[in-house]
């Protein structure tokens with residue numbers, strides 16, 4: 001039943017209770033704003049009952065499994081059709097990707113393949129084609145899962161996000177975005193609009209690897225991303241980020257500092273990987289033991305630095 005009082009393109013499902021699996025869906029009003037201005041009006045009007053969504057590939061399973069329950073009516077604001085959030089464009093030395101761009105477009109984008117190939121490498125290992133066709137990088141980041149696969153590559157690329165709220169737009173470094181499992185600095189009334197990534201330099205290589213409990217369509221048990229910049233045979237910048245080994249995806253700065261200023265020979269790579277594993281304290285859970293996670297973190301970091309050095313030869 002259309003409900004045009006709440007904003008443009010609004011649809012309400014409360015006439016009859018809908019079920020998702022055996023669970024009752026919350027009462028939803030679906031909004032599909034066309035512009036940021038419309039989106040901000042909806043956020044302001046609906047306050048804490050507003051929820052921004054994109055592909056819903058995390059949202060729907062979270063309701064289905066009972067992880068998220070909503071007592072009050074929910075105003076679902078879908079950003080996936082907003083033109084402003086659908087661009088992938090190079091602006092100088094930055095690649096700017098809209099939060100509403102789906103993972104398939106990111107994977108197939110010539111700009112991403114040229115300027116941030118490690119991001120395409122990670123996206124290729126995510127989910128299935130069907131999921132990638134709707135899931136967005138904005139959703140992957142905002143879900144704030146420790147296992148979010150786009151985050152380690154973005155961390156090693158020194159990426160940042162743009163956040164829009166009633167006061168306008170501001171920048172947040174991805175290193176400052178996550179505050180805990182499922183938690184971030186985003187507050188009610190705020191939407192992530194763009195992800196900004198410095199483009200690849202000629203002396204730079206980056207690599208991503210993940211391990212799961214099977215080889216495809218699987219959440220990471222451990223993931224690792226590495227970036228190195230090498231000048232005259234010496235590593236001048238090193239970035240190492242790990243997923244699924246801490247409450248949030250993390251950078252391991254001790255290992256990065258060890259690599260910087262050294263030639264990336266076998267001994268240095270081995271010690272850098274050991275330091276990376278030493279810096280983390282993962283938990284044991286259904287998917288893996290903490291010992292396995294530490295061991296695999298070391299292996300993935302070693303393989304990733306080696307892959308970077310091979311790529312730079």
Ligand SMILES: Cc1cc2nc3c(=O)[nH]c(=O)nc-3n(C[C@H](O)[C@H](O)[C@H](O)COP(=O)(O)OP(=O)(O)OC[C@H]3O[C@@H](n4cnc5c(N)ncnc54)[C@H](O)[C@@H]3O)c2cc1C
Nearest residue numbers: 054055056057058059126127135136139140142148149192
């Ligand atoms: C079968 C399957 C396999 C999967 N495999 C993987 C995998 O291999 N790796 C992986 O990392 N993930 C995986 N996922 C998880 C999921 O697909 C990703 O996290 C996806 O990128 C989420 O994007 P979305 O657009 O669907 O987010 P949504 O479900 O729409 O939203 C997720 C969360 O982010 C918030 N949100 C979304 N967009 C914004 C925005 N612009 N501003 C503010 N808040 C926002 C929503 O409110 C919600 O809390 C998988 C999921 C499924 C169902």
